[in-house]
Amino acid sequence: MDGAIAGLLGALVLGFANAFVRPILVVLSLPITILTFGLFLLVVNALVLKLGAALVPGFRIRGFLPALFGALLLALLNLLVAQVAGPGWAL
Numbered sequence: 001m002d003g004a005i006a007g008l009l010g011a012l013v014l015g016f017a018n019a020f021v022r023p024i025l026v027v028l029s030l031p032i033t034i035l036t037f038g039l040f041l042l043v044v045n046a047l048v049l050k051l052g053a054a055l056v057p058g059f060r061i062r063g064f065l066p067a068l069f070g071a072l073l074l075a076l077l078n079l080l081v082a083q084v085a086g087p088g089w090a091l
Contacts, residue, residue, distance in 0.1 A: 006058030013059075014052040022048050045071035 025044045026033070033040040046067040053061040061067045 003058065006056060010052055010056045010059035013055050014049070017048045017051050021051060042068060042071050042075065045074065049074075 022044060025047065026041065029040055029044060033044075046064060049067045049070050050061055050064070053059050053067075061070065
């Protein structure tokens, strides 16, 4: 699969995984998330990234540590976009 098409399909699958799978994982991992002061949500986000990579051919994340760094990068970018967009736009 072409790089651009794999990227678009990966973004679509990641969007659906964030909408449907991530909330279930967040609720199931709530006790450990509370114990880690919310840092376990990075692990949940990394698992969702790995799921997206597993479902889309051509979209690869090799290992859990790169997925964790990708989740951290996405969290920082989300924070930056929320700051630029102003109040009311953050999810």
